[in-house]
Amino acid sequence: NYLDADSATRLVSEFPNQTVCAIIKHNNPCAVATGVSVKDAFIRAKEADPVSAFGGIVAFNDKVDYQTAKELTSMFLEVVIAPEYDEDALSELSKKKNLRVLRFYGLQNAFDIKKVSGGYLLQDEDTVLYEKLKVVTQKEPTAEEMEDLIFAWKVVKHTKSNAIVIAKGGRTLGIGSGNVSRIESLKCAINKAKEFGFDLKGAVVASEAFFPFRDSIDIMAKEGITAVIQPGGSIRDKEVIEACNEYGISMVFTGLRHFKH
Template sequence: MKKALLSVSDKSGIVEFARELTQLGFEILSTGGTLQALLAANIKATEVSSYTQSPELFDGRVKTLHPKIHGGILHRRDNAKDLEQAKAHNIHAIDLVCVNLYPFYETTQRTSNFDEIIENIDIGGPSMVRAAAKAYQSVLVITSPSDYPSIITALKNGQNTLELRQQMMIKAFSHTAHYDATIANYMNTRFCDGFGEMVFISGKKVLQTRYGENPHQKGALYEFESFYSRNLRILKGEPSFNNFTDIYSALRLASSFGDKKAVSIIKHGNPCGFAMKESLLESYQAALACDSVSAYGGVVAVNGVVDQALAQEMSKTFIEVLVASDITQEALEIFAPKKRMKIFALASAALESTLESTSKKSLESTFAPALALPLDPMDFKHIGGGFVYQQSDHITSDELANATLKSQAIADPSTLQDLHIAYTIAALTKSNCITYVKDSTLIAIGMGMTSRVDAQRAALAKAHDMGLDTAGCAMASEAFFPFRDSVDLAAKAGVRAIIQPGGSLRDEEVINAADEHKIALYFTGVRHFLH
C-alpha cells in the first residue's frame, strides 16, 4: 500500500485532503496535532512513533528524525543496492509527504520570549520537506494547503507526473529557503542590529506583470509576508511593473496623514499634485491644479472611498491608475468605458472585514476608510554586483512637532500645517527636492535636480506656467541649504515660512537671510535624501 506522511502546522484543509488520500488507497502516517485532527475526523492514521517503534523524545523535538522515515523517503527506487538496504532494515517507501512548518514568523510577531521563539524553529519538518524534494523523482511533496485540490485531481486522473513532482519540488525548496531566511534575518535583527554577515531578501510571487520597466524585460510583483495578496484588490485592468512602483509612491504620500482626506498624484515616481481638503473631491481638484499637464496619464491615490461625484470629476482627464481604499459600484460604472484605466483597492485586511460586515451606505456616512500601507523596517537598493541595505526612512511626528524655530518670525497654525505637508512631500520625493504648499495644497515642486536652487527654479517656473500664486506659501527642503541663495529666491516667490533639516556650515547665513526677509525658518535636524 502507498504511504503518505502528513505533518502540518497549518491544518487548513488537511482533514479533507487526508480523506481523499485514503479513498485513493494511501496509508496515512502522522504526528502530533495533525494526527489528532485526523483521528477526530474518523480518518485512519498511524502515529509515526508507532510506525518507527521509536518514541517521541525531548518534548517532541525528535519524532520524525528516524531511518524508517527518511530512508522511506530518500531511498532510490531504481537503485538495486538502495532497495536491498531498505529491505534489510524493514524500510518501506513513503510516496507522498505533506508538511508545512512551525509558525516561526507568527511567533516573533506575538512575543519576544526567546525560549518560545526557539521552540518554534522547526527541525524535523524542513528535514522531511528537503528529503522529499530531493527524492522528487519518486516522491510527491506538498507544502501549501492551496495545492491540495489540484494534487487530488492529479492523483485521481493518474497525473502524478515527473513534471508535477518537479513543480512541487521547487515549491518545497522555496518553502524551506524562505523559512530559514526568516529565522536568520530575525536573529540578525535581534542580535546584530539587523546587519549580520549575511542578509536575505525573500519574497513570495503575487503576479507576473506583462513585462518589466520596458517591453524587452520580464517582471513580476513579489511580496513580504502576504501584504499585497491580503490587501490588494484588482478592480479593473492589469497592473504593470511601472504601475506598482508608482502606486507605492502615491500610497506613501496619500497615507502619510492618517485618515485625512488626502489625494496624491504621481508621475514617473514623483509627486505632481497633492492636497488635503475637507472632502476628497476638493482634495482631488486642488491636487490636479498643481500640474494638470504632468497629471495626464498619472497615478492617483485617494485616502478614502471614491464615490460617484469624485469619479465624475476624475473622468474629465486621463488617469492611468487609480488606487483607493475602496470604490463604489456607481464610480466603477462611470470608469467602465475608460479602457486604458486601471483601478485598484488597497485597504487593510481589518478594513476588509469591516466592509463585509457593514452596509456600504452606513459605512460611507460614518467612516472614511484609509489606504493600507506596508511599513517595512528595512530597505535595499540593487547596485551592480550586489545591493546596499539600510533601515527604512520614516518621518516621525516628533520630528515635525519638535522642529526648532531659528528665525525671529513665527509661523501661524495654518502655515505650520502647510510646512508639515511640504516637508512630508519633500521627504518622499527624489533629491534634490523643493516643495511649495499653500492652503494644504502642493502648488509647486522641483525634484531630482543636481542643484537645490535649480529645483526651486524649476518648481517656480512650473507654478508660473500653471497660473499658481506662490505668495504666502510654505516651502520645504529634504536636506539643508548650502547657501543663502535658496532663501533669497524663496523671498522673491513670496514664501512665508521654510522648513529644512539644517546642518550646513553656512546655517547662520541662511538664518540671517530668513530674518532679513521676515520668513519663519524651522530646522528639523533630520535629513531625508531619496536617491
C-alpha cells in the first residue's frame, strides 16, 4: 500500500495546474483523468477502467470534498491519498471499514534505490519530464493534441516498461504496461480502451521509449490515432517517421526516455 501510494502521489504531482485523479495498482496506473472538480476527475478516471479500479489506490492533487468522498465510499478501495480533506469528507471516509486515508505534503526528491545480489544500485530520481519537444513529422499536432500528448507523456513516465498510454480529452483510454515488447503494450492498451467502449479516433499515444519498428504506427493508423509522443533514438527513427507521414499522424520527440522497472 505504501509503495502504491508513493507511486500515485508522484504521478498526480506532475500536474500542478490541473485537478487530477490517478488510480494505481501494483505501482502501475490503471487510469488517470483531469476534471473540472475533484469529483469529476475521479468519476472520469474510474470510467476509464472500472474493473481495475476495484481495490485500487486513488490519489488526488487537490482537496477532497464531501461529494467526492461519497463517490469513493461507494466502491471498495484500499487507499485514498490527497493533500487535504474537508472535515465532512474525512467523516464520510472514516465510515468505510479498512479504507486507509493518507495525506501527503509534497515530494522530497532524493535517490532511486534498487537491491541487487550483493548490494544496491543508487541513482538520481527521474525528475526531468523531457529535454526538448521537437515535431519530426510533416504534420504538426493541434493545440488539443499537444495538450493530450503532454498529459499522456506525464502518465507514461510513471508506468512500468514497456509502457504505452492512449489518451484523449485529458483522460487515459487505455494503458499497456510491463510487457516484454512495445507492440504488445500497444495492443494491450488498445484492447483495454475497446473493452470499455472508447472510440480511439483522434486519440494520442505516448511511449516511454522509442519505437524499434514502424509496425506500431501501422496499428495506430488503423485505430484512428492521430498523434504520438516518444523519445526518439532508434536506428529506425526515419522509417517510423515516414510511416507517420504516410498516415498523416503527427509525432513529437522528447529526447528523453523514462524506463521504469
